[in-house]
Amino acid sequence: MQFINLTPHAISIFAAKGDAAPVIIVPPSGLVARVATQKEHIDTFEGIPVFRVSHGDIEGMPSDWSWPLEETVLITSALAKPALDLWLEDQRPPNEEMEPQALVWTASPGELMRGPDGQPIGCIGLHF
Numbered sequence: 001m002q003f004i005n006l007t008p009h010a011i012s013i014f015a016a017k018g019d020a021a022p023v024i025i026v027p028p029s030g031l032v033a034r035v036a037t038q039k040e041h042i043d044t045f046e047g048i049p050v051f052r053v054s055h056g057d058i059e060g061m062p063s064d065w066s067w068p069l070e071e072t073v074l075i076t077s078a079l080a081k082p083a084l085d086l087w088l089e090d091q092r093p094p095n096e097e098m099e100p101q102a103l104v105w106t107a108s109p110g111e112l113m114r115g116p117d118g119q120p121i122g123c124i125g126l127h128f
Contacts, residue, residue, distance in 0.1 A: 002068065006033035006060070006076040006084070012122030014113050022122050026075060032060045033076045035083040058083040067093050071103045078108040078127065 005011055005026040012022040036056035043050040058080060076084050084106050095101055109123035 001071040001073065003073045003075060004029050004031075006031050006074055006080075008032050011075060011109055012113075013109075013126065014122050014124050017111075017113065017124055025122075031062065033074075033080050033084050034059045035080045055079070055083065058087040061087060065091060067091065068102050068104060072105070073126070074104065074106045075126065076106065076108060081106050081108045081127075 003024070003026045005028050008028055010028060011026045013024050013026065014022050036059050038054050038056065039051040040054075041049055042052050061084075074084060074088070088104060088106060093101070105128055107126040107128050110125035110127050111123060112120055113122045113124050115121040
């Protein structure tokens, strides 16, 4: 199984809170999956603009992306994951011959893991 990190930074995945070292560190792949957003200015409170934000399609995935040959987990942010799920459905190759295809999942980092100084150092597991 391979992990593809679609965020701009390495992801350190720990098995449990308090572990000294991560199980795996997944380096960034060079692709960054983001979700399109639209902002609508709806009001201003005490000089602070207030916006309504809506989320759209995934951005940052290549048009020539090909289905992996081995089981794959695509890791992205929790915000981008639903849009990536929809995009992935459109990428699945046709399979009229009913040949086995590699499974591809999307996941986002699990619970934030903090170091002794309170700074984020990774996550506990993955959310599928």
